[in-house]
Amino acid sequence: MRSIWCVILGLFLLVRGIEGWKRGVPAVKFFEYAGISCRAHSVSIEDFGGIGDGKTSNTRAFHDAIAHLARFSDRGGGLLYVPAGRWLTATFNLTSHFTLYLDKDAVILASKDIRDWPLAKPLPSYGRGREAPGDRYASFIFGTNLTDVIITGNGGTINGQGKVWWRKFRHGKLNYTRPHLVEFMYSNSVQISNLTLLNSPFWTLHPVYSSNIIIQGMRILAPVKSPNTDGIDPDSCTNTKIEDVHIVSGDDCIAVKSGWDEYGIQYGMPTKHLVIRRLTCISPYSAMIALGSEMSGGIEDVRAEDITAINTESGIRIKTAMGRGGYVKGIYAKGMKMHTMKWAFWMNGNYGSHPDSHYNPKARPVIQGINYRDIMAENVMMAGQLQGISGDPFTGICISNATISMNPKSKEAPWSCMDVQGIASGVTPRPCNELIHKKAVTCVFPEPLPIEDVKVKRCVYKGKHHP
Incomplete structure (x- = not known):
């Protein structure tokens, strides 16, 4: 008898749910997601009047929803759910102990109206905007002095609609530096995962002065001729893990930075303890991984493993110059x-753009301890161009177990070396004499970092769903 009543009750609830759906009454939606922290409170952008038609501005809805959830930062945190739809908005800021979740087929669209993008102060380690003196445009999604913040989803998209910015930049119609798509400053414990970041106005994902960052399962896409659309730029950050990321870019897929000339030297905040794993890069005009050129605060302890470049200008590139100071080691x-x-x-060693005339031309960068091993390359125009700085050679270079197949149309010598010192073992074609040939040498690769062992939790969303 009890089982019969259970069946009747189940049918009754199902019918009520269907009737509620027909009347437009919100139903409860459940799903699981992975996060460094789970949240006790959640709302949908629709609860705050959001309309996902791709035309209506949702700026007020995003601001109000995030302000509401900020009240729960010390009571289990909050999650803002963005369902399927096209959610147009101006820039907005995040808060601590917060998750922004984009469901499948959810697209957050950046406004094309430049009046919707306020100005922000230049970064102290740059001293000015990267493209123009003075201020810069604020990033589309931004956070500063945050703790425990997540942007994740089920394959949703954040679309910067950068074409309007690229056109104005090319025509010289911008007085300030273009905005990033997503930027965190002075923040700790950040997760960005399982999303597509599309068509950024400038650098796409820019964590700066931050620590304990996990970037996982991302697609970052921009046309290969779009200007300076770097994929990920860890900038003066500590303990960062980037893994399972596919990037198509108009500039470097990953650009590791730490400030520009005298401003970066004075700020003195390096990027260190960076892990990059299972990266795929397509960038015909730039690098798979670039170190610099803004590296004046120092770059130290970068590990890259299982990385693939396809139709990309260069593999791992070091960019620096006299006046930079700092180090890459x-x-x-x-x-x-x-x-x-x-x-x-x-x-x-001659990548020489400078912020102004006040830099110290005698500030020598130190480049040492560069280790590459287990490499397979094909259809390459030039195996290596290693150019240090006269009187300031790049030292401690090690390349081992590398097979490079040259493009038969290449008219260049396979290697060109100047002001560099190091060793090579098992490298084909045979490198330049500056890399002393050794037998049976394996370049070092260090033990794992603690950030590699950080595990995400299994979280459950339970909230209202507006059919």
Whole structure:
């Protein structure tokens, strides 16, 4: 008898649910997601009047929803759910102990109206906007001095609609530096995962002065001729893990930075303890991973493993110059696959753009301890161009177990080296004499970092769903 009543009750609830759906009454929606923290409170953008038609501005809805959830930061945190739809909005800021979740087929659209993008102060380690003196446009999604913040989803998209910015930049019609798509400053414990970031106005994902960052399962896409649409730019950050990321970019897929000339030297905040794993990059005019050129606060302990470049200008590139100061040291890469490249390896000590005339031209960068091993490259125009600085050679270079197949149309010598020192073992074609040939040497790769062992939790969303 009890089982019969259970069936009747189940049918009754199902009918009530269907009737409620027909009347437009919100139903309860459940799903699981992975997060560094789970949230006790949740709302939908629709609860605050959001309309996902791609035309209606949802700026007020995003601001109000995030302000509402900020009240729960010390009571289990809050999650803002963005369902399927096209959610147009101006820029907005995040809060601590907060999750922004984009469901499948959810698209957050950045406004094309530049009046919707306020100005922000230049970064102290840059001293000015990267493209123009003075201020810069604020990033589309931004957070500062935050703790425990997540942007994740079930494959949703954040679309910067950057074409309007690219056009104005090319025509010289911008007085300030273009905005990033997503930026965090002075923040700790940040997760960005399982989303597509599309068509950023400038650099796409820019964590700066932050620590304990996890970037996982991302697609970052922009046309290969779009200007300076870097994929991910860890900038003066500590303990960052980037893994399972696919990037198509108009500039470097990953650009590791730490400030610009005298401003970066004075600020003195390096990027260190960075892990990059299972990266795929397509960037015909730039690098798979660039170190610099803004590296004046220092770059130290970068590990890259199982990385693939396809139709990309260069593999791992070091960019610096006199006047930069700072250092790049303790760089480790293994398991690189490269297909159709201009350069497999490129080190450039003459990458000389400067913020102003106040930099110290005698500030010498230190480049040492560069380790590459287990490399397969094909259809390469030049195996390596390694150019240090006269009187300031790049030292401690190690390349081992590398097979590079040259493009038969290449008219260049496979290697060109100047002001560099190091060793090579098992490298084909045979490198330049500046890399002393050793037998049976394996370049070092260090033990794992604590950030590699950070595990996300299994979280459950239970909230109202507006059919």
